[in-house]
Amino acid sequence: MTHEPPVLAAPRLPRHVAVVMDGNGRWAKRRNKARALGHRAGVSAARRIVRACHSQGIEVLTLFAFSQENWQRPPLEVRLLMELFVRTLGREIDSLHRNGVRIRFIGDHADFPESLRELMREATTRTAANEGLVLVIAAGYGGQWDIAQAAQRLCAEGLPLTPANLESRLVTADLPHPDLLIRTGGEKRISNFLLWQLAYSELYFSDVLWPDFDAAELERALHWYSGRERRFGRVPESA
Ligand code: IPE
Ligand code: IPE
Ligand code: MG
Numbered sequence: 313m314t315h316e317p318p319v320l321a322a323p324r325l326p327r328h329v330a331v332v333m334d335g336n337g338r339w340a341k342r343r344n345k346a347r348a349l350g351h352r353a354g355v356s357a358a359r360r361i362v363r364a365c366h367s368q369g370i371e372v373l374t375l376f377a378f379s380q381e382n383w384q385r386p387p388l389e390v391r392l393l394m395e396l397f398v399r400t401l402g403r404e405i406d407s408l409h410r411n412g413v414r415i416r417f418i419g420d421h422a423d424f425p426e427s428l429r430e431l432m433r434e435a436t437t438r439t440a441a442n443e444g445l446v447l448v449i450a451a452g453y454g455g456q457w458d459i460a461q462a463a464q465r466l467c468a469e470g471l472p473l474t475p476a477n478l479e480s481r482l483v484t485a486d487l488p489h490p491d492l493l494i495r496t497g498g499e500k501r502i503s504n505f506l507l508w509q510l511a512y513s514e515l516y517f518s519d520v521l522w523p524d525f526d527a528a529e530l531e532r533a534l535h536w537y538s539g540r541e542r543r544f545g546r547v548p549e550s551a
Contacts, residue, residue: 326491326534327370329490331375332503333525334498355396357523361375372446379505394424402431405438409438415447416448419457462479490506491537492537494517496520496525516536
C-alpha cells in the first residue's frame with residue numbers, strides 16, 4: 313500500500329481516524345466514583361464513536377484501548393479492564409457484524425487471558441469478509457513494540473532494514489496511515505501509540521474526557537481536520 317498522498321489539500325474526510333481514548337479515570341473521580349465506572353462509561357463512548365464513524369463513511373477507525381504501559385496499573389484495575397473487554401466484545405460482536413464492521417486487534421496479546429484471546433480470534437475471523445468500517449482495537453499495543461517486531465521479522469527473513477520493508481511488517485501494514493489522530497482528556501502526548509504511522513497525521517487534542525466524547529465532538533474534530541493543509545514536506549501548489 314502506498315502512503316504517497318496525491319494532493320496537498322486534505323480531503324474533506326479522513327480515511328483513517330485513530331483515537332487515544334483518555335480521561336476515563338478523571339471522569340469517574342469528578343463524580344466521586346471508582347475508576348471502573350469511568351471505564352464503563354468509556355465503553356459507551358466508544359460504541360457511539362464507532363457508530364458515528366460508520367455513518368460518516370470513515371474507512372478505518374483505530375481505538376487505543378490498552379497500552380503496554382497500562383499493564384503497570386494496579387492489578388485490580390487491569391483485571392477489571394480485561395473483564396470489561398471480554399463482556400463488551402461478547403455483547404457487541406453480533407451488532408458489529410450485522411453492520412458490516414470488520415474488526416481486528418493489534419498489539420502483543422501474549423499476557424491476555426485466554427478467554428479474551430479466543431474472543432478476539434473469533435471476532436476477527438467472523439467479520440473478516442465484511443466490507444464496512446474497519447475497526448482496529450489496539451490492546452496491549454505499543455508503538456515501539458510494533459517497530460521492534462517488524463525489525464525482528466525482517467532480520468529473521470534476512471531482509472534489509474529499509475523503511476519500506478519495515479513498513480510492510482508493521483501490524484497495520486495493509487492499512488492507510490491515520491490521517492487524523494484524536495486524543496481526548498487534555499494531555500498532549502502520543503503515549504507510545506502508532507509512532508511510525510503517525511508521521512504525518514494531523515493531531516487533534518481535546519480537553520473533553522473520553523466518556524463525554526460524542527458525535528458532536530467527533531464532528532468538531534472532523535471539521536477542524538477539513539481545514540488542514542497537508543504538505544508532507546512539500547510546498548503548497550499556490551506557493
Ligand atoms: C483511558 O483512561 C483508558 C485506559 C488507559 C485504559 P484513563 O484510565 O487513562 O483515565 P485518566 O487518564 O486516568 O483520567
Ligand atoms: C493512553 O492513555 C493509553 C490509552 C488510552 C489506552 P494513558 O492514560 O495510559 O496515557 P498516559 O499515561 O497519560 O501517557
Ligand atoms: Mg489516562
